[in-house]
Amino acid sequence: MGSLAADAHYPDAADRSLVLTHPTAAEKEQTWRLNHGEWGGPLDLPMYLKREPFLASTSLAANGGMVHWILTDAPPTQPVSQHEKRRVLASCEHICKRVLYVPRNGDEVREGFGYGIGSVYTYPEFRGRKYAARMLRELGEVLKTWPEEEQLRKKRSQGDEPDSRGQSNGQTKAEGREAVCSALWSDIGKRFYASKGWPAFASGHVEFPSSSPESPLGTPSLLERSVQPHGTSLTLVPVNTSNLAQLCAEDEAQLRVELIRHAREHQRIAFAFAPDYDVFRWHWAREEFIASQVFPGRQASEVRGMIATVVNTNGAAKEEKTRVWAIWTRNFGAGAASSPAKNTLYILRLVIDDRGTTTPHDPKTLQLAFDAILHSALDGARAWHCDSVHLWNPTPALQGLIAGSGAAHKFVDREVDSIPSMMWYGPDGTKEEEADDVDWIANEKYCWC
Known part of the structure; x- marks a missing residue:
C-alpha cells in the first residue's frame, strides 16, 4: 500500500x-x-x-x-x-x-x-x-x-x-x-x-430529550391526560419482525396515493424511497450487532416500534378508528454504556394511517395516538441509555401534534451532518x-x- x-x-x-x-x-x-x-x-x-x-x-x-x-x-x-x-x-x-x-x-x-x-x-x-x-x-x-x-x-x-x-x-x-x-x-x-x-x-429534525420529566405511564393515564370521552379505548402493539412486513405493505399503499396527489397538486416530480422490509431489517441488524458489544449479555430489544390504535364508540353509528405507528432503531456512540449523550433512538418512519378515511381524523384521538407513540419511544430510549429521540423532517401535520404533545423538544436544522x-x-x-x-x-x- x-x-x-x-x-x-x-x-x-x-x-x-x-x-x-x-x-x-x-x-x-x-x-x-x-x-x-x-x-x-x-x-x-x-x-x-x-x-x-x-x-x-x-x-x-x-x-x-x-x-x-x-x-x-x-x-x-x-x-x-x-x-x-x-x-x-x-x-x-x-x-x-x-x-x-x-x-x-x-x-x-x-x-x-x-x-x-x-x-x-x-x-x-x-x-x-x-x-x-x-x-x-x-x-x-x-x-x-x-x-x-x-x-x-x-x-x-x-x-x-x-x-x-x-x-x-x-x-x-x-x-x-x-x-x-x-x-x-x-x-x-x-x-x-x-x-x-x-x-x-431538507435536513431538519425534532429532538426529544429522554431525560425530561416522565409522563404518567400506562394507557389509562394517557386517556385521562387527553380528556377523552367515555367509550374511547387505546391499544398499543409493539412493532417487531412478526408484523413489520404488513406495516411496510400498508405504508407503501398509502405512500403511493400521496405521491400521486403531491405530483398533481404541485406540478412537480414526487419521489420516495420505498419503505421495504429489508431496509428496516438492515437498520435493526446494525443496532443488534452494536448493542451486543456495548451491552454484552443483554438480550436485544424485541420492541422496534409501536402501533397505537384509538377506537371511539361514543354515540357513533359505527366505531371511529385512528391508527399511528412508528418504527425505530437505536444508535450507540463511543462509551455508549456510560455516556447516554452519545446514544440516540431514531424514529426511522412515522405513519398516520389515512387508508379508508374520507374525513379528517378527530384531533383529540389523533393527538392521543401520537402521544402514545412518543412516550413509547421515550421509554425505549431510556431503557437503552439513549439521551434523546430524533424524528427527521416531520410533516406540518406531525409538527402540530408535536406542539400539542406538551413534550419537551427542539427543532434542529442540520448544517453539517447527515x-x-x-x-x-x-x-x-x-x-x-x-x-x-x-x-x-x-x-x-x-x-x-
Whole structure:
C-alpha cells in the first residue's frame, strides 16, 4: 500500500490513468482498518472488522445489493489477486434500494432503483488531492447505467467472485431495472457534494430529550391526560419482525396515493424511497450487532416500534378508528454504556394511517395516538441509555401534534451532518429533469445508509 513517504509520484486527480473499480478482499479490509476511527463508534477494531462483512450479508446488501468501489491508479488490465493491495486513493460503497416516483401531472406510480452511497473515504496520505471528487464524479455517471454495465462485466468472465482486477461479476439486484437517482448523507456540510451533482434536501429534525420529566405511564393515564370521552379505548402493539412486513405493505399503499396527489397538486416530480422490509431489517441488524458489544449479555430489544390504535364508540353509528405507528432503531456512540449523550433512538418512519378515511381524523384521538407513540419511544430510549429521540423532517401535520404533545423538544436544522443529498437521473437516465424538479416525500431516517 502506498504512502506519502514511500511514493515518489502522486497522479493528478484529472489523470486519465485513474480507474474506478472494485476492491479486492484485502483492499476492503485495509479500508475498514483506516476508516474505523471515523465510523467505528463504540466498536473496537476487531469487532468493526466483523461488523462490516456482517452488514454486507443482510438481505438488503447481499447478492449484489451492496457494491464497494475504489479509485486507483493501477492499470485495469493488471492482474490482482484477492490478497494483494493496489494504491487505493479513495473508496466508497453503494446499496441498491427500490424507489417510487410520479412524474409531474402523473397518475401512475413508477418503480425504479436508487443507490444509497456511503462510507466515502480518502486515505489520510492522499487527502487534499481531490481524489474523492474524481471518484464521485465517475461513480455518479456509472450508476446511471449500473445494472447494464454489470451485465457486460458478467459476460466477460464467469463466477460470482471478483475477477483478477477486483471487479464484481455477480448478478445485481438492480439488474434489468432502471436507476433513477443516487443519494448520500453528507457529514461535511452541504456544499461539497452539491458541487459534485448531489444537491442538499431538507435536513431538519425534532429532538426529544429522554431525560425530561416522565409522563404518567400506562394507557389509562394517557386517556385521562387527553380528556377523552367515555367509550374511547387505546391499544398499543409493539412493532417487531412478526408484523413489520404488513406495516411496510400498508405504508407503501398509502405512500403511493400521496405521491400521486403531491405530483398533481404541485406540478412537480414526487419521489420516495420505498419503505421495504429489508431496509428496516438492515437498520435493526446494525443496532443488534452494536448493542451486543456495548451491552454484552443483554438480550436485544424485541420492541422496534409501536402501533397505537384509538377506537371511539361514543354515540357513533359505527366505531371511529385512528391508527399511528412508528418504527425505530437505536444508535450507540463511543462509551455508549456510560455516556447516554452519545446514544440516540431514531424514529426511522412515522405513519398516520389515512387508508379508508374520507374525513379528517378527530384531533383529540389523533393527538392521543401520537402521544402514545412518543412516550413509547421515550421509554425505549431510556431503557437503552439513549439521551434523546430524533424524528427527521416531520410533516406540518406531525409538527402540530408535536406542539400539542406538551413534550419537551427542539427543532434542529442540520448544517453539517447527515445532510440528505440526491443526484436525479430521471427515467432511462435521460437527465431531462434535475434534482431541483423533485420533491422528496418521506425524507426520513429509514432512507439513510
